[in-house]
Amino acid sequence: MTLSVFAQRNALLIGLITLAFSLYGAISHHIGAATLPFFIAAYMVQASLYCLPLLVIAKLGLRLPTALSFGLTALYSIAIVSLILANYKLYSLYGFYINSFVLNIITTPGGIEALGANASTYKTLAFYNVIGLALYAAFIRYAAAEKLFSSFPAKRYSLSLLLLCFIFQAMSYAVANHKADRDILNASNAIAWYMPITAKSFLRKLGITGRSEDGLEARTKGGRVNYPQVDPTSLNIKQTYNIVWLVAESWRFDMLDERIMPATNAFAANNIRYMRHYSGGNGTRMGMFTQFYGLYGSYWFDILREGKSPLLIDTLIANNYQMKAFTSAKFTYPEFNKTIFSRFTDQQLHSDSKGHGWQRDQRNTTKLIDYIENTEQPFFTFMFFESAHANYYFPDKNIIEPDYLKNFDYLDTNISKHIKGIKNRYINSNNHLDSQIARVINSLKQSGKMDNTIIVITGDHGEEFMEKGRWGHNSTFSEEQVRVPMILHIPGQPAAQHDFLSSHLDLPATVLQALGINIDPKLHSYGSNLLSPQYQRDYTVVSDWHGNSLVTKNIKYVMSSKARQLGNNITTIDDTPITADDIQADDKKTLTQFIKDVSRFYK
Incomplete structure (x- = not known):
């Protein structure tokens, strides 16, 4: 031949x-x-x-x-x-x-x-x-x-x-x-x-008339980041509460249920729970980034390039907090060792990536509890759980949905055909997640540190099971992919359940205020103090690798190029497609406000 x-x-x-x-x-x-x-x-x-x-x-x-x-x-x-x-x-x-x-x-x-x-x-x-x-x-x-x-x-x-x-x-x-x-x-x-x-x-x-899809555009200016607009070394913490920050991979809002997660659900009932809480992203990168920086996900790339640490972390370090972070994934992907935790030493970062997610979570939870019980106060500690990450593994004792897909092989599984069995795997894995969060909560109670500790429990993003045509996350901004549970324990704050729109963007401002630092949130974030009686959010922003999506009380307006290709550009809040003609005056005003403010933290 x-x-x-x-x-x-x-x-x-x-x-x-x-x-x-x-x-x-x-x-x-x-x-x-x-x-x-x-x-x-x-x-x-x-x-x-x-x-x-x-x-x-x-x-x-x-x-x-x-x-x-x-x-x-x-x-x-x-x-x-x-x-x-x-x-x-x-x-x-x-x-x-x-x-x-x-x-x-x-x-x-x-x-x-x-x-x-x-x-x-x-x-x-x-x-x-x-x-x-x-x-x-x-x-x-x-x-x-x-x-x-x-x-x-x-x-x-x-x-x-x-x-x-x-x-x-x-x-x-x-x-x-x-x-x-x-x-x-x-x-x-x-x-x-x-x-x-x-x-x-x-x-x-040539005289050919063009037509914008909806007549509205929004672009991030880009360039050198002007964040934060306050010196963290000048901020003195008045309430030296410990901070335990727990984030669960792919934990969507409806998993916080009495049957699926009884211990975490009971804890939520006795603390502050936000029922309409949105992550800042439909993937781990933006979902984590937004809850620590309070910035839109579109800032990620410049923050990574400049290696800037969040104001919250810088403030804790400046006030001599003991710092430790645990993950059942890796701090290198996404690059949190170069962003959120860039000021942590190698000894302050503990990752475990051997075995299934639930096995890593068990080992890490043991180490986290040991840190909580034996570390000098005040301290900050973070834990990233992997139990609910695909392929959704769990031990036999956490099987509450027996009709689950036994072998979930990406290459050999018809996702649409087996989606019920796949979702049941996910539900079982969330039941295991509940058991590990319960261990942390019980440790804080038994050690007597609960009354002196701020606890944040949330998810990085949600997980869809074909409810809107997709499986997993990182594709569109459907409710299933972007809404997550949000539980706050703040010493002295009574139990409450809130139905208003809230966001990961609010967490830095909320925690700093709880520590007794009274600064204008506009100097360092797009968020507000969730505990303020005047708290009100007209819109939030959810991001992916390719751009932002504006979420108001009524609509979602997608600006991400990838998400636009995969779904609808404009939908109601529950993801029903609409056209630009259906956008009400208040929402158009909100979009204009977003466009004016989106580049606030660029020079």
């Missing part, structure tokens, strides 16, 4: 795989007849781009050793086919393709562990690799691609056709983007790694 024939057979394989998933994308995204020409043209261009390196390798192969040329051709083909398959598997699980967020997971220490893959996943992957390589060898051996290619029109006609396809799909997208044509924009979302070309200014010059 010559190198030319080998390259042609590999090109045919890539083309067929691309075609297969173009059909999958067309069906799953309900591509209509009007947008089908754009969709076909875009996929033809994409398939050609995938195959282009094979042509380059074939040309270079004339000057390279034969074995190396064949090896490079096979390696590239296997790699690109694997990436195409991985892309669509990722999309079927989470609703997005390989992007900068996924690359961050892969390249950041601790990121792969955060995905929750298990031994069964790796075995299945190995099995698929063996089968895939066998099918690849058989295809290359027997597919007579050279006969197919020899029947193609002359090269110049093929190139002309591809050029026309490129121009057609590029112009179609540019006009659709300018006129907010949702059909074509949605069709482009079905194409992995689609490279959009926009030309709004040029189209305006």
Whole structure:
């Protein structure tokens, strides 16, 4: 077999795989007849781009050793086919393709562990690799691609056709983007790694009228962060309460239930519980960031770049607090060792990533209790629980839903078909989470430190089980993904249950005020003191890797580019789609207020 024939057979394989998933994308995204020409043209261009390196390798192969040329051709083909398959598997699980967020997971220490893959996943992957390589060898051996290619029109006609396809799909997208044509924009979302070309200014010059999707936009200014706008060393704590800050992975609002989490539910009933509390993000990064900084998640990237610690942590350190943090994940992913806990020493950061999440939680809870009971006061301690993280593991004694999926393998499980069994795994894992939170609460009571300790118990974000069409988190801003439990224990504060809108953004201001520090929250956050009689929040902001979403008492207005692709741009508060015409005057006023204030902490 010559190198030319080998390259042609590999090109045919890539083309067929691309075609297969173009059909999958067309069906799953309900591509209509009007947008089908754009969709076909875009996929033809994409398939050609995938195959282009094979042509380059074939040309270079004339000057390279034969074995190396064949090896490079096979390696590239296997790699690109694997990436195409991985892309669509990722999309079927989470609703997005390989992007900068996924690359961050892969390249950041601790990121792969955060995905929750298990031994069964790796075995299945190995099995698929063996089968895939066998099918690849058989295809290359027997597919007579050279006969197919020899029947193609002359090269110049093929190139002309591809050029026309490129121009057609590029112009179609540019006009659709300018006129907010949702059909074509949605069709482009079905194409992995689609490279959009926009030309709004040029189209305006041609007299083509554009139309914003909703007539409203909001952008974060970016640049150098001006945070905090107060010197932490000048803040003297008057009430030296200990602080125990407990955050549970993927803990959504309706899990705090008497049957699922009896101990935590009882504790909430005797303290302050916020019933309509929103995380600051639909993923761990933004959900954690917002509750310590009180800043919108869109500030994460600049805070990380500048290595700024939260005002709350700086104030505690300046007032000689003992500091210790525990996690059943890793502090390196997301990069909390460079943000929230950047001023902690290695001895003050304890991570445990061996075994299932519930096993790590048990070990860490034991260490946390030992720290609470044997550390000089005042102290701050933090704990991140992993029990409720996918794949949702738990010991037998925490099975309260026996009808659960026994083996949850990402690669081998039909999520939609088994979603009830998957959710039951989640419920059981939350029952185990309850047992560990109960251990901490009991320790504080028995050690006599409860009356001198602020306790924060919340989740980093929620978890969806196809209620709005997705599984997991980090995809959209549905209620299930962004609403979390919120419990506060403040010494001297009576028990209460609040139904008003509250946010992670309020936590720094609330804790600082409870410590007796009376400063204007506007100097360091977008939050307010939850305990103030004048507390009122007209809106909150929930963020992901790609942008913000405004949440008012009535609507959600999505500005994140990824979330816009996966869902609706504007919905009611319970995620029912609406249009810009349905936005009431008060909510438009709120959005204007957000736009004016979003860059407050930039110079």
